[in-house]
Amino acid sequence: MPVMQVAQVSRPKGPFEIVERPIPQPGAGAVRIRVHACGICHSDSLIKEGAIPGLEYPRVPGHEVAGVIDAVGPGVAGWETGQKVGVGWNGGYCGYCDHCRRGEFFACVRGQVTGLTFDGGYGEYMVAPASAVALMPADLPPADAAPLMCAGVTTFNALRNSGARPGEVVAVLGLGGLGHLGVQYAAKMGFHTVGIARGKDKEPLARRLGASLYIDSQAQDPAAELLKLGGAKVILATATSGEAMSAVQAGLAVNGMLLVVGAAESLQVSPRSLLLGCRSVKGRYSGTSIDSQDTLAFSVRTGVRPMNETYPLDSVSEAYDHMISGKARFRVVLTIGSV
Numbered sequence: 001m002p003v004m005q006v007a008q009v010s011r012p013k014g015p016f017e018i019v020e021r022p023i024p025q026p027g028a029g030a031v032r033i034r035v036h037a038c039g040i041c042h043s044d045s046l047i048k049e050g051a052i053p054g055l056e057y058p059r060v061p062g063h064e065v066a067g068v069i070d071a072v073g074p075g076v077a078g079w080e081t082g083q084k085v086g087v088g089w090n091g092g093y094c095g096y097c098d099h100c101r102r103g104e105f106f107a108c109v110r111g112q113v114t115g116l117t118f119d120g121g122y123g124e125y126m127v128a129p130a131s132a133v134a135l136m137p138a139d140l141p142p143a144d145a146a147p148l149m150c151a152g153v154t155t156f157n158a159l160r161n162s163g164a165r166p167g168e169v170v171a172v173l174g175l176g177g178l179g180h181l182g183v184q185y186a187a188k189m190g191f192h193t194v195g196i197a198r199g200k201d202k203e204p205l206a207r208r209l210g211a212s213l214y215i216d217s218q219a220q221d222p223a224a225e226l227l228k229l230g231g232a233k234v235i236l237a238t239a240t241s242g243e244a245m246s247a248v249q250a251g252l253a254v255n256g257m258l259l260v261v262g263a264a265e266s267l268q269v270s271p272r273s274l275l276l277g278c279r280s281v282k283g284r285y286s287g288t289s290i291d292s293q294d295t296l297a298f299s300v301r302t303g304v305r306p307m308n309e310t311y312p313l314d315s316v317s318e319a320y321d322h323m324i325s326g327k328a329r330f331r332v333v334l335t336i337g338s339v
C-alpha cells in the first residue's frame, strides 16, 4: 500500500511526530489533494495545545493548504484531477441545514474545520470535502497561495464586506501576519489606507505595502491622528491586543466600524461613542471556499503577496515554535514534496 509522510499531534501539548500513513482514498463528495505547501497559523495551536475539549487525536493540523487534486471521490461534480486548489479554515458545509439554506454557509451546523475536525495539510496528501476547495490561479506559487487561504481571505473578505467605499479612510491596526496583508488589500481596493503599529521602524514597511499614512502607536495617539483625517470609516483590528483595539476606537468616523479579525481575549467599548456616532463593533468570519477563491484571484490580479518564511515538513517543530514566538516575518509556511 502506498504511504505518505504527515506531521501529526497525538495528544494535547504533545510534540509533532513525522509518521508514515497509507495514502487515503477520497470518500463520496471529497477530493484528495497532493499538498505542495501549508501555512502554519496561530489557530493551529488549538490542536497542538489542546485548547478545545473533545478534539480527536492523533490529528494532522493545517488549514492553509495549497496543492493539486490527484483523486476525486464518487459524486463530486465540478472538480477533476490536475486542478490546482487551496483549502482553508472552512472545511465544507452541508448545503441543506437552515443556515446553508439562508446562504450562511460559514455557520453550517454540520460544518467542518480543516486540520481540526479532519486531517489538514501538514502532510503529503489530504482529503477534503469538495465544498471546502478553492480553485487556485495557475501562476500562483503554492507557498504564496497557502497563507492567502487563511490570513489572506480573513482580511480580504472583511474589507470587501465592510461597506467602506474607495477613497474613505480605512485603518489597519497591527502589521503582523494578518495586518501586512490587510494593508495591501486596503490599498488595492482604493481606500485611503492607514497603517497603525508600534514603533517608528515599521513605517517604511507600511508604506511599501501601500499605506498612505503610518501611525506609530507608541509615539502618537492613534485615535487623535485618525480624527485629523475626519475619522476612520473602518478600523480593521488585526492585532491580538484588546487594549490596542480599545485605544483606537475613538478614532472612528460617524457610522464607522471597528472590524475585529484578531482573536483578542476581551475589548472595552464606549457605549456613548457607539450610540452618539452610530458606530459599531463587528466580527467577521474568515470566509468559505468561494471567498478564498476570490481572494486568490484578486491577489494575483493586483500583486498582493504574503511575506513568508518557509521550512521543510521535517522541520515542522522548529517552524511552529518560530510562529508561536511571534517573531516570524510574517507567515510561516511548510513546503512539501518537490515543489
Ligand SMILES: [Zn+2]
Pocket (backbone or CB within 6 Å): 041, 042, 043, 044, 063, 089, 150, 151
Ligand atoms: Zn488560520
Ligand SMILES: [Zn+2]
Pocket (backbone or CB within 6 Å): 093, 094, 095, 096, 097, 098, 099, 100, 107, 108, 109, 110, 111
Ligand atoms: Zn449546512
